[in-house]
Amino acid sequence: MRPADPTDEQRLRAGLLRGGERSMITGLWALRRHGLRQLPEPDDVHLLVPHEREVTSSGFALVERTTRLPTALTRDGLPVAPVHRAVLDGARRIRDFDAVQAMLAEAVQRKRCTPEQLDRELSRGSQRGSALPRRALQALLGGAESVAEADAWEIWKLSGLPAAEWNVSVFDREGGYISKPDAWCEDVAFAWEIDSRSYHEDGDHFAATLARNARYSAAGIICLQTLPMRLRTEPGKVITELRDTYATACARPRPPVTCRP
Known part of the structure; x- marks a missing residue:
């Protein structure tokens, strides 16, 4: 046996x-x-x-x-x-x-x-x-907390834009919480969110994403949303979108928002 x-x-x-x-x-x-x-x-x-x-x-x-x-x-x-x-x-x-x-x-x-x-x-x-x-x-x-954010960190570095802060909380002028963007460019109040389609289209998560975007808009924050898969399949296009969105943020007065670690 x-x-x-x-x-x-x-x-x-x-x-x-x-x-x-x-x-x-x-x-x-x-x-x-x-x-x-x-x-x-x-x-x-x-x-x-x-x-x-x-x-x-x-x-x-x-x-x-x-x-x-x-x-x-x-x-x-x-x-x-x-x-x-x-x-x-x-x-x-x-x-x-x-x-x-x-x-x-x-x-x-x-x-x-x-x-x-x-x-x-x-x-x-x-x-x-x-x-x-x-x-x-x-x-x-550098502040990334996931594989997708690590990919985003590499893309941001290649973009040539000023250094971003990662996973900091952003508040409006009254101290009300707005969101915790994946990447945040403090000088022009520009947020970058790496949004998974499967996560953000799911029930409560979809509603939470809409509410988050509404808070960004109400506070005057310009936000770019990017699917994680595009960080690897279309890095050049993502870099162009980052640069263009950053330029748009530079062209308007900076809103009175603040960030904290």
Whole structure:
């Protein structure tokens, strides 16, 4: 009788047994344990172990000896690395930029770590495999909170327009809340919204989008709406629209609105 293949849980526990005392799971399996979803399918069980322990990789256990062993967190009964360490340990072994960007963006968007934590970890850790996560991190440090916003950040940078602020709240002259645009150009009160058709055409979301646009109009704010897919399929046209809309905003008196982080 052929024995059954081990379950994922059995593989994780077997890996920890090989790692020994103070070892912990990192990378994609750790991120799954933290509840993140925008991940490639995990394979090897990536382990962090104290540097002085003479244990090597074997089979499905990928052992990484480190002098920078973080404090483990317990998730569903198993010790795992904190998100800012686990996401970079995983990202360094991935060669798909979109996958790396999605992982980092989800970790930040769901407030499991901050861009600053990722930046510190990236500078202190191994530089092997760091090029893609370093590139993906730039948009997050600039204020982007999602993959679509990271794409928009790259487009804005190529447009040559003055620097924008990302995800700041905008208020009218009486202090009433207007919106939190994806990108905001303070000098001319110009808002850029990356609006997913599937999200904004859905029931309550559609009504909320109409109400938001009405608040922009009433406050004298010029807003450009762009579908996320166009950031990659029509970047040149989007850049032209940004420049033209910015010029329109420059041509009218700036309305009395303010922004706050």
